Amino acid sequence: MSHQLIKVYEEGQVGVVELNRPNVLNALNRQMVDEIVDQLEMYDRNPEIRVMMIKGNDKVFAAGADIDEMMEETPLSMEMANPFAVWDRMTLIKKPVIASVNGFCLGGAFELALHCDLIIAGEDAKFGFPEVKLGVMPGAGGTQLLTKAIGQRKALEWIWLGEPFKADEAQSLGIVNRVVAPELVKEESMRFAQSLANQAPISVRLIKEAVRAAEDLSLMDGMKLERKNFYLAFDSEDQKEGMKAFVEKRPPHFKGV
Numbered sequence: 702m703s704h705q706l707i708k709v710y711e712e713g714q715v716g717v718v719e720l721n722r723p724n725v726l727n728a729l730n731r732q733m734v735d736e737i738v739d740q741l742e743m744y745d746r747n748p749e750i751r752v753m754m755i756k757g758n759d760k761v762f763a764a765g766a767d768i769d770e771m772m773e774e775t776p777l778s779m780e781m782a783n784p785f786a787v788w789d790r791m792t793l794i795k796k797p798v799i800a801s802v803n804g805f806c807l808g809g810a811f812e813l814a815l816h817c818d819l820i821i822a823g824e825d826a827k828f829g830f831p832e833v834k835l836g837v838m839p840g841a842g843g844t845q846l847l848t849k850a851i852g853q854r855k856a857l858e859w860i861w862l863g864e865p866f867k868a869d870e871a872q873s874l875g876i877v878n879r880v881v882a883p884e885l886v887k888e889e890s891m892r893f894a895q896s897l898a899n900q901a902p903i904s905v906r907l908i909k910e911a912v913r914a915a916e917d918l919s920l921m922d923g924m925k926l927e928r929k930n931f932y933l934a935f936d937s938e939d940q941k942e943g944m945k946a947f948v949e950k951r952p953p954h955f956k957g958v
């Protein structure tokens with residue numbers, strides 16, 4: 702598949718999607734979001750890939766949805782184009798997705814990062830929802846994802862004020878997993894991704910499904926899902942290999958089957 706607005710490459714078993722509209726700070730237009738999600742789905746089906754990473758460039762992750770593309774929209778034009786449907790497909794990705802963030806991560810870009818499972822950020826990263834300053838509001842899941850992550854009061858503060866917040870504050874609220882020096886973001890993200898790629902892939906995806914379900918299910922329904930996934934793991938060769946390696950006192954070699 703040819704891409705115009707993203708770069709795509711693999712490092713070992715990690716598939717990387719790099720946002721590539723530097724002239725407009727990687728502003729996300731619809732074509733770019735389509736390209737990102739299409740590529741994530743391809744990696745999700747590719748047995749050679751175990752983990753995915755979305756990154757910007759050294760200066761910026763992305764400055765949000767493309768304002769030029771949006772400004773003449775009407776309610777009916779958006780109803781017909783259904784521009785946010787593609788975002789729903791991100792929630793169906795089964796493998797881990799890591800956001801690797803330098804610089805601004807605003808609006809739709811922050812929503813993209815919040816759709817990822819983990820966020821690794823540089824000390825230079827700035828997260829926020831400036832939509833209120835444009836007379837609108839987040840539309841690609843921001844009000845829901847941020848509120849589930851940090852609770853209503855903090856989410857309202859962030860979304861009402863529209864100011865960018867620094868990486869260390871985002872980390873203290875549990876949005877960001879790790880904060881490192883700006884020049885180490887790519888390296889740290891890749892190190893994290895590679896260590897996840899070494900885990901048993903079926904365990905990793907079953908864990909993702911169960912942990913994500915915890916936000917929406919009752920405790921009992923969540924426990925039932927967890928149990929089913931625990932049982933399902935016993936259908937894999939990797940379960941046999943993992944336990945055999947333990948008793949044989951050697952490192953396991955997981956094949957993802």
Ligand code: CAA
Pocket residue numbers: 724725726728729764765766767768769805807808809810812831832835838839840841843
């Ligand atoms: N859409 C379109 N173009 C954008 C853009 C965006 N979101 N963000 C930046 N650009 C463009 C600028 O227009 C500018 O283009 P020109 O050189 O042709 O003038 C170029 O990128 C560089 O931007 P700046 O000159 O503004 O760079 P700066 O360093 O002075 O400021 C910034 C950086 C503070 C991030 C500023 O660019 C900014 O505020 N951008 C908009 C942020 C924003 O409001 N994002 C939310 C969008 S709405 C949304 O995301 C809705 C949703 O939930 C789906």
